[in-house]
Amino acid sequence: xxxxxxxxxxxxxxxIKNEGVIARAIKKSQLSVHIWQLRDFSNNKYKNIxxxxxxxxxxxxxxxxxxRDCIHKIKQSSPKTKIIYLSPQGQPLKHKLTKExxxxxxxxxxxxxxxxxxxxxxxxxxxxxxxxxxxxxSGGELAAMVLIDTVSRQIPNVLGNIDSLNDSFTxxxxxYPNYTRPxxxxxxxxxxxxxxxxxxxxxxxxxxxxxxxxxxxxxxxLKN
Ligand code: 4HQ
Numbered sequence: 202x203x204x205x206x207x208x209x210x211x212x213x214x215x216x217i218k219n220e221g222v223i224a225r226a227i228k229k230s231q232l233s234v235h236i237w238q239l240r241d242f243s244n245n246k247y248k249n250i251x252x253x254x255x256x257x258x259x260x261x262x263x264x265x266x267x268x269r270d271c272i273h274k275i276k277q278s279s280p281k282t283k284i285i286y287l288s289p290q291g292q293p294l295k296h297k298l299t300k301e302x303x304x305x306x307x308x309x310x311x312x313x314x315x316x317x318x319x320x321x322x323x324x325x326x327x328x329x330x331x332x333x334x335x336x337x338x339s340g341g342e343l344a345a346m347v348l349i350d351t352v353s354r355q356i357p358n359v360l361g362n363i364d365s366l367n368d369s370f371t372x373x374x375x376x377y378p379n380y381t382r383p384x385x386x387x388x389x390x391x392x393x394x395x396x397x398x399x400x401x402x403x404x405x406x407x408x409x410x411x412x413x414x415x416x417x418x419x420x421x422x423l424k425n
Contacts, residue, residue: 202231202232202233202303202305202306202307202308202352202353202356203232203233203235203279203282203306203307203308204232204233204234204235204307204308204309204310204349205234205235205236205237205275205279205282205307205308205309205310206234206235206236206237206309206310206312206345206349207237207239207268207271207272207275207309207310207311207312208236208237208238208239208312208341208342208345209238209239209240209250209312209314209340210312210314210340210342211236211237211238213342213343213346214234214236214342214346216346217234217346217349217350218234222350222353222354222359222360223349223350223353226353226356226359231356231358231359232353232356232359234349235275237271237274237275239263239267239268239271240267241271242266242267242268242270242271242274243267244266244267244270249264250263250264250267250268251263251264251314251315252264254316258316259316260315260316261315261316262315262316262317262318262319263313263314263315263317263318263319263322264319265318265319265321265322268311268318268322268326269322269326272284272309272311272326275309279307279309281306281307282307282308282309283302283305283307283308283309283328283329284309284311284326284327284328284329285308285309285310285311285327285328285329285330285331285348286311286313286318286322286323286327286329286330286331286341287310287311287312287313287330287331287332287333287341287344287345287348288313288317288330288331288332288341289332289335289336289337290330290332291329291330291331291332292329292330292331292332293331293332293334294331294332294333294334294347294348294351296370296371296373298331299348299351299352299354299355300355302348302352302355303352303353303355303356308352310341310345310348310349311327311341312340312341312342312344312345313340313341314339314340314341331344331348332344333347333348369411372411373415373422373423374411374412374414374415374422375411375414375415375418375419375422376411376414377406377407377408377410377411377414378392378410378414380392380395384396392406394406
Protein backbone atom coordinates (compact mmCIF):
# COMPACT_ATOMS: atom_id res chain seq x y z
CA UNK A 202 0.00 0.00 0.00
CA UNK A 203 1.15 3.51 -0.84
CA UNK A 204 0.60 6.63 1.28
CA UNK A 205 1.33 10.15 0.04
CA UNK A 206 1.19 13.00 2.54
CA UNK A 207 0.83 16.72 1.80
CA UNK A 208 2.18 18.77 4.71
CA UNK A 209 3.99 21.92 5.80
CA UNK A 210 5.90 19.87 8.41
CA UNK A 211 7.55 16.89 6.65
CA UNK A 212 9.88 16.15 9.58
CA UNK A 213 6.97 15.22 11.83
CA UNK A 214 6.64 12.02 9.80
CA UNK A 215 10.12 10.84 10.79
CA UNK A 216 8.42 9.43 13.89
CA ILE A 217 6.53 6.77 11.93
CA LYS A 218 9.21 6.33 9.25
CA ASN A 219 11.99 5.54 11.73
CA GLU A 220 10.36 3.57 14.52
CA GLY A 221 8.05 0.63 15.12
CA VAL A 222 5.60 -1.42 13.09
CA ILE A 223 5.27 1.08 10.25
CA ALA A 224 9.02 1.52 9.82
CA ARG A 225 9.40 -2.26 9.62
CA ALA A 226 6.65 -2.52 6.98
CA ILE A 227 8.37 0.18 4.90
CA LYS A 228 11.68 -1.70 5.10
CA LYS A 229 9.89 -4.88 4.00
CA SER A 230 8.35 -2.91 1.07
CA GLN A 231 4.82 -3.73 2.21
CA LEU A 232 4.23 -0.03 2.62
CA SER A 233 5.59 3.19 1.17
CA VAL A 234 5.13 6.67 2.62
CA HIS A 235 5.93 9.66 0.38
CA ILE A 236 6.00 13.09 1.99
CA TRP A 237 5.34 16.25 -0.04
CA GLN A 238 6.26 19.73 1.22
CA LEU A 239 3.31 21.92 0.21
CA ARG A 240 5.54 25.02 0.17
CA ASP A 241 7.36 23.55 -2.85
CA PHE A 242 4.12 24.12 -4.78
CA SER A 243 3.78 27.80 -3.86
CA ASN A 244 3.55 30.10 -6.87
CA ASN A 245 5.37 33.06 -5.36
CA LYS A 246 8.91 33.81 -4.25
CA TYR A 247 7.92 34.06 -0.57
CA LYS A 248 6.68 30.45 -0.67
CA ASN A 249 3.26 31.49 0.71
CA ILE A 250 0.60 28.82 0.67
CA UNK A 251 -1.98 30.66 2.81
CA UNK A 252 -3.93 33.91 2.67
CA UNK A 253 -6.46 35.99 4.63
CA UNK A 254 -10.05 34.66 4.79
CA UNK A 255 -12.73 36.45 2.73
CA UNK A 256 -15.24 37.90 5.17
CA UNK A 257 -12.55 38.63 7.74
CA UNK A 258 -11.85 36.95 11.02
CA UNK A 259 -8.69 35.61 12.53
CA UNK A 260 -6.28 33.09 11.12
CA UNK A 261 -5.24 32.17 7.62
CA UNK A 262 -6.69 29.85 4.99
CA UNK A 263 -4.68 27.44 2.84
CA UNK A 264 -4.87 28.47 -0.82
CA UNK A 265 -6.37 26.33 -3.59
CA UNK A 266 -3.60 26.47 -6.22
CA UNK A 267 -0.61 24.95 -4.34
CA UNK A 268 -2.75 22.06 -3.00
CA ARG A 269 -4.27 21.42 -6.45
CA ASP A 270 -0.83 21.44 -8.10
CA CYS A 271 0.57 19.08 -5.46
CA ILE A 272 -2.33 16.62 -5.90
CA HIS A 273 -1.82 16.80 -9.69
CA LYS A 274 1.85 15.92 -9.22
CA ILE A 275 1.08 13.00 -6.87
CA LYS A 276 -1.49 11.59 -9.32
CA GLN A 277 1.22 11.40 -12.00
CA SER A 278 2.88 8.61 -10.02
CA SER A 279 -0.24 7.31 -8.19
CA PRO A 280 -3.19 7.87 -10.55
CA LYS A 281 -5.81 5.99 -8.51
CA THR A 282 -4.91 7.43 -5.10
CA LYS A 283 -7.83 8.34 -2.81
CA ILE A 284 -7.51 11.90 -1.50
CA ILE A 285 -8.40 12.26 2.18
CA TYR A 286 -8.57 15.52 4.14
CA LEU A 287 -8.21 15.23 7.92
CA SER A 288 -10.56 17.56 9.79
CA PRO A 289 -13.03 17.66 12.69
CA GLN A 290 -15.84 17.97 10.10
CA GLY A 291 -14.99 14.54 8.65
CA GLN A 292 -16.49 11.08 9.01
CA PRO A 293 -15.36 9.64 12.38
CA LEU A 294 -12.44 7.20 12.10
CA LYS A 295 -13.64 3.87 13.55
CA HIS A 296 -12.29 0.32 13.33
CA LYS A 297 -14.71 -0.53 10.49
CA LEU A 298 -13.49 2.42 8.41
CA THR A 299 -9.82 1.51 8.97
CA LYS A 300 -10.57 -1.94 7.47
CA GLU A 301 -12.29 -0.36 4.46
CA UNK A 302 -9.40 2.04 3.89
CA UNK A 303 -6.87 -0.81 4.04
CA UNK A 304 -8.46 -2.21 0.83
CA UNK A 305 -7.23 0.79 -1.21
CA UNK A 306 -3.91 0.53 -3.06
CA UNK A 307 -3.05 4.19 -2.48
CA UNK A 308 -4.18 6.97 -0.16
CA UNK A 309 -3.15 10.64 -0.14
CA UNK A 310 -3.52 12.52 3.13
CA UNK A 311 -3.88 16.31 3.09
CA UNK A 312 -2.78 17.86 6.40
CA UNK A 313 -4.32 21.24 7.18
CA UNK A 314 -2.80 23.97 9.34
CA UNK A 315 -4.17 27.36 10.43
CA UNK A 316 -7.95 27.60 9.82
CA UNK A 317 -7.79 24.76 7.28
CA UNK A 318 -8.16 24.71 3.50
CA UNK A 319 -10.28 26.78 1.10
CA UNK A 320 -13.70 25.05 0.91
CA UNK A 321 -13.31 24.61 -2.87
CA UNK A 322 -10.58 22.02 -2.19
CA UNK A 323 -13.05 20.04 -0.07
CA UNK A 324 -15.78 20.35 -2.74
CA UNK A 325 -13.70 19.52 -5.81
CA UNK A 326 -10.42 17.77 -4.95
CA UNK A 327 -11.14 15.53 -1.97
CA UNK A 328 -12.62 12.01 -2.03
CA UNK A 329 -13.20 11.73 1.73
CA UNK A 330 -13.02 13.93 4.82
CA UNK A 331 -12.10 12.03 8.00
CA UNK A 332 -11.91 13.03 11.68
CA UNK A 333 -9.87 11.18 14.33
CA UNK A 334 -12.10 12.50 17.13
CA UNK A 335 -14.19 15.32 18.55
CA UNK A 336 -11.39 17.62 19.68
CA UNK A 337 -9.06 20.09 17.99
CA UNK A 338 -5.42 19.36 17.24
CA SER A 339 -2.96 21.93 15.94
CA GLY A 340 -2.62 20.41 12.48
CA GLY A 341 -3.65 17.42 10.41
CA GLU A 342 -0.23 15.73 10.73
CA LEU A 343 -0.91 13.84 13.97
CA ALA A 344 -4.28 12.76 12.57
CA ALA A 345 -2.59 11.54 9.36
CA MET A 346 -0.09 9.51 11.40
CA VAL A 347 -2.88 7.95 13.45
CA LEU A 348 -4.64 6.99 10.20
CA ILE A 349 -1.48 5.57 8.60
CA ASP A 350 -0.74 3.53 11.72
CA THR A 351 -4.19 2.06 12.23
CA VAL A 352 -4.87 1.39 8.51
CA SER A 353 -1.45 -0.25 8.05
CA ARG A 354 -2.20 -2.66 10.92
CA GLN A 355 -5.10 -4.03 8.85
CA ILE A 356 -2.90 -4.96 5.88
CA PRO A 357 -2.16 -8.71 6.05
CA ASN A 358 1.42 -9.51 7.17
CA VAL A 359 2.25 -5.94 8.18
CA LEU A 360 1.89 -6.98 11.79
CA GLY A 361 4.47 -9.54 12.88
CA ASN A 362 2.03 -11.16 15.26
CA ILE A 363 -1.27 -11.98 13.56
CA ASP A 364 -2.91 -12.28 17.01
CA SER A 365 -2.70 -8.52 17.40
CA LEU A 366 -5.23 -8.30 14.57
CA ASN A 367 -7.59 -9.98 17.00
CA ASP A 368 -7.22 -7.08 19.38
CA SER A 369 -10.27 -5.48 20.84
CA PHE A 370 -12.70 -3.87 18.35
CA THR A 371 -12.48 -6.74 15.85
CA UNK A 372 -15.65 -7.93 17.59
CA UNK A 373 -16.78 -4.49 18.82
CA UNK A 374 -15.59 -5.33 22.34
CA UNK A 375 -12.84 -3.94 24.54
CA UNK A 376 -9.84 -6.10 25.39
CA TYR A 377 -9.83 -8.67 28.22
CA PRO A 378 -7.34 -8.12 31.09
CA ASN A 379 -3.78 -9.43 30.66
CA TYR A 380 -1.39 -10.77 33.29
CA THR A 381 2.23 -11.88 33.25
CA ARG A 382 4.72 -13.19 35.83
CA PRO A 383 4.89 -13.22 38.81
CA UNK A 384 1.76 -15.09 39.96
CA UNK A 385 1.50 -12.95 43.09
CA UNK A 386 2.81 -9.44 43.66
CA UNK A 387 1.99 -7.31 46.74
CA UNK A 388 -0.78 -9.82 47.54
CA UNK A 389 -2.40 -9.32 44.13
CA UNK A 390 -3.08 -12.65 42.43
CA UNK A 391 -3.43 -13.65 38.79
CA UNK A 392 -6.98 -15.03 38.22
CA UNK A 393 -6.91 -18.80 38.87
CA UNK A 394 -8.42 -19.79 35.52
CA UNK A 395 -5.41 -18.37 33.64
CA UNK A 396 -3.13 -20.76 35.55
CA UNK A 397 -5.40 -23.78 35.04
CA UNK A 398 -4.08 -24.77 31.63
CA UNK A 399 -7.71 -25.40 30.57
CA UNK A 400 -7.82 -23.47 27.28
CA UNK A 401 -11.61 -23.70 26.72
CA UNK A 402 -12.27 -22.25 30.18
CA UNK A 403 -9.69 -19.53 29.58
CA UNK A 404 -11.34 -18.54 26.28
CA UNK A 405 -14.78 -18.38 27.90
CA UNK A 406 -13.43 -16.31 30.79
CA UNK A 407 -11.78 -13.88 28.39
CA UNK A 408 -14.97 -13.35 26.38
CA UNK A 409 -16.95 -12.82 29.61
CA UNK A 410 -14.37 -10.29 30.81
CA UNK A 411 -14.47 -8.46 27.46
CA UNK A 412 -18.25 -8.13 27.63
CA UNK A 413 -18.14 -7.05 31.30
CA UNK A 414 -15.48 -4.40 30.66
CA UNK A 415 -17.32 -3.07 27.62
CA UNK A 416 -20.60 -2.82 29.59
CA UNK A 417 -18.86 -1.01 32.43
CA UNK A 418 -16.56 1.35 30.48
CA UNK A 419 -18.10 1.76 27.02
CA UNK A 420 -21.80 0.84 26.97
CA UNK A 421 -22.15 2.75 23.68
CA UNK A 422 -20.06 0.13 21.85
CA LEU A 423 -22.58 -2.65 22.57
CA LYS A 424 -25.30 -0.91 20.52
CA ASN A 425 -23.40 -1.64 17.29
N1 4HQ B 1 -7.60 19.36 12.85
N2 4HQ B 1 -9.34 15.00 13.11
C1 4HQ B 1 -7.73 21.73 12.26
C2 4HQ B 1 -8.24 18.42 13.65
C3 4HQ B 1 -8.52 17.05 13.18
C4 4HQ B 1 -9.33 16.10 13.86
C5 4HQ B 1 -6.94 19.09 11.58
C6 4HQ B 1 -7.49 20.72 13.34
C7 4HQ B 1 -7.19 20.14 10.55
C8 4HQ B 1 -7.11 22.50 10.07
N3 4HQ B 1 -8.11 16.44 12.07
N4 4HQ B 1 -6.93 21.48 11.09
N5 4HQ B 1 -9.96 16.26 15.02
O1 4HQ B 1 -8.59 18.74 14.75
O2 4HQ B 1 -8.60 15.21 12.04
